[in-house]
Amino acid sequence: xxxxxxxxxxxxxxxxxxxxxxxxxxxxxxxxxxxxxxxxxxxxxxxxxxxxxxxxxxxxxxxxxxxxxxxxxxxxxxxxxxxxxxxxxxxxxxxxxxxxxxxxxxxxxxxxxxxxxxxxxxxxxxxxxxxxxxxxxxxxxxxxxxxxxxxxxxxxxxxxxxxxxxxxxxxxxxxxxxxxxxxxxxxxxxxxxxxxxxxxxxx
Amino acid sequence: xxxxxxxxxxxxxxxxxxxxxxxxxxxxxxxxxxxxxxxxxxxxxxxxxxxxxxxxxxxxxxxxxxxxxxxxxxxxxxxxxxxxxxxxxxxxxxxxxxxxxxxxxxxxxxxxxxxxxxxxxxxxxxxxxxxxxxxxxxxxxxxxxxxxxxxxxxxxxxxxxxxxxxxxxxxxxxxxxxxxxxxxxxxxxxxxxxxxxxxxxxx
DNA sequence: ATTATATGTTAACACTGTTAATATAACCCT
DNA sequence: AGGGTTATATTAACAGTGTTAACATATAAT
Numbered sequence: 001x002x003x004x005x006x007x008x009x010x011x012x013x014x015x016x017x018x019x020x021x022x023x024x025x026x027x028x029x030x031x032x033x034x035x036x037x038x039x040x041x042x043x044x045x046x047x048x049x050x051x052x053x054x055x056x057x058x059x060x061x062x063x064x065x066x067x068x069x070x071x072x073x074x075x076x077x078x079x080x081x082x083x084x085x086x087x088x089x090x091x092x093x094x095x096x097x098x099x100x101x102x103x104x105x106x107x108x109x110x111x112x113x114x115x116x117x118x119x120x121x122x123x124x125x126x127x128x129x130x131x132x133x134x135x136x137x138x139x140x141x142x143x144x145x146x147x148x149x150x151x152x153x154x155x156x157x158x159x160x161x162x163x164x165x166x167x168x169x170x171x172x173x174x175x176x177x178x179x180x181x182x183x184x185x186x187x188x189x190x191x192x193x194x195x196x197x198x199x200x201x202x203x
Numbered sequence: 204x205x206x207x208x209x210x211x212x213x214x215x216x217x218x219x220x221x222x223x224x225x226x227x228x229x230x231x232x233x234x235x236x237x238x239x240x241x242x243x244x245x246x247x248x249x250x251x252x253x254x255x256x257x258x259x260x261x262x263x264x265x266x267x268x269x270x271x272x273x274x275x276x277x278x279x280x281x282x283x284x285x286x287x288x289x290x291x292x293x294x295x296x297x298x299x300x301x302x303x304x305x306x307x308x309x310x311x312x313x314x315x316x317x318x319x320x321x322x323x324x325x326x327x328x329x330x331x332x333x334x335x336x337x338x339x340x341x342x343x344x345x346x347x348x349x350x351x352x353x354x355x356x357x358x359x360x361x362x363x364x365x366x367x368x369x370x371x372x373x374x375x376x377x378x379x380x381x382x383x384x385x386x387x388x389x390x391x392x393x394x395x396x397x398x399x400x401x402x403x404x405x406x
Numbered sequence: 407a408t409t410a411t412a413t414g415t416t417a418a419c420a421c422t423g424t425t426a427a428t429a430t431a432a433c434c435c436t
Numbered sequence: 437a438g439g440g441t442t443a444t445a446t447t448a449a450c451a452g453t454g455t456t457a458a459c460a461t462a463t464a465a466t
Contacts, residue, residue: 011443011444035421035423036422036423036424037421037423045445045446046446047423047424048424048425048445048446048447049445049446051423051424052444056423056424057423122382122383122384122386123385124383125383125384125385126385156391158387159387159391159392159395162386162387162392163392163396163399165377166370166373166377166392166396167369167370167396168373170370170374170376170377171370171373173373174368174369174372174373180324180325181339182325182326182328183325184359184362184365189362189366192358192363192366193366193369196366196404197399197400197403198403199402199403199404200400200404201399201402201403210412210463214412238453238454239453239454239455240452240453248414249416250455251414251416251455252413252414252415254455255412255413255414259454260455
């Protein structure tokens with residue numbers, strides 16, 4: 001290995017270390033309280049150093065976002081492979097989604113609420129490879145399985161996929177952000193939502 | 204009228220003027236770009252002056268929030284009074300909700316995403332009068348009408364109400380915030396969601 | 407007229423993300 | 437091995453944020 005590649009390798013390694021530390025602090029402190037300066041302080045570097053590895057805060061958050069998405073994608077693939085009944089797979093995917101959000105509110109926030117104008121145009125999102133995109137496609141595939149198996153109404157797959165995603169997101173973002181409202185018990189609310197949705201689009 | 208009350212009246216009037224100006228700027232500039240300093244500059248006062256009328260930024264945003272909620276409540280009452288079929292009323296309420304969000308994204312943001320810890324405890328939210336609370340209750344009443352009329356499944360009214368609210372919120376917050384994703388056409392997505400929901404909880 | 411209060415301002419504090427200028431260390435090549 | 441180049445990290449600074457303390461002035465009460 002040439003010395004130049006070795007250098008690039010070390011840089012990449014350090015980038016990952018920064019990323020992991022950032023994610024850790026992010027989860028602990030929460031989305032709103034995470035600041036570049038505090039983070040730099042935490043890892044014992046000056047704030048400007050981070051900018052040598054990440055263009056700006058958005059890119060750092062996006063990198064965290066991609067990491068979380070990767071875990072998510074792995075889980076979706078596992079569900080799809082292990083469940084024989086596609087409707088059960090969908091149901092489990094939805095419930096897992098919800099559980100993940102409830103258990104990791106801060107990760108969920110970065111997962112959905114970082115300014116994702118990083119992908120610039122909506123069109124570009126689908127063209128450029130990203131864990132976020134692949135997660136969507138994997139989730140979409142599960143929905144498609146259900147339609148193909150005649151379990152869900154035959155309608156535009158993207159519409160159907162997005163309706164599911166949107167509803168779950170609503171549950172999570174509402175209960176996570178709007179914490180001063182006396183929401184019903186999570187478990188009950190989740191099951192009511194998922195069952196209602198599946199019922200609403202069943203054949 | 205005593206001079207003291209007159210003074211209080213003037214103060215209240217000025218507070219409203221500030222509030223209206225704030226809301227206007229808020230809508231134009233957007234939630235994220237709204238700053239106390241810029242706002243103060245806009246209305247020709249120093250930033251500290253605003254603090255004589257609003258405790259802090261959160262309270263100012265909350266006041267805007269309450270104003271928006273009031274319009275919302277009015278609309279809900281109108282729907283409930285004018286529609287004879289409760290299911291039609293619910294359907295229209297949901298679609299109006301969506302339209303409002305699409306047409307006023309910035310107002311929607313403040314409506315749902317200001318730190319509402321202002322209400323401190325969830326329990327307090329239901330006890331203290333607020334336009335937000337009354338909007339919820341009015342919406343809940345429409346849902347209850349549907350259940351009473353045997354149009355919707357007989358289940359916990361709050362659960363049912365919250366499931367609807369959550370789903371619509373998901374649609375709005377996703378399409379408003381996550382603008383880099385190639386969402387399906389709004390109209391189609393909205394109708395698919397509302398129809399699916401009503402179908403999912405119908406008797 | 408003098409005291410008290412209400413209203414508004416300036417200056418400052420403690421933050422934020424980000425960049426320009428600068429120092430130091432590491433590597434490359436002759 | 438030494439001089440030049442590049443990579444890495446730092447300090448200082450800019451422009452912005454919400455918010456408060458200290459201060460001035462106009463109005464009302466006594």
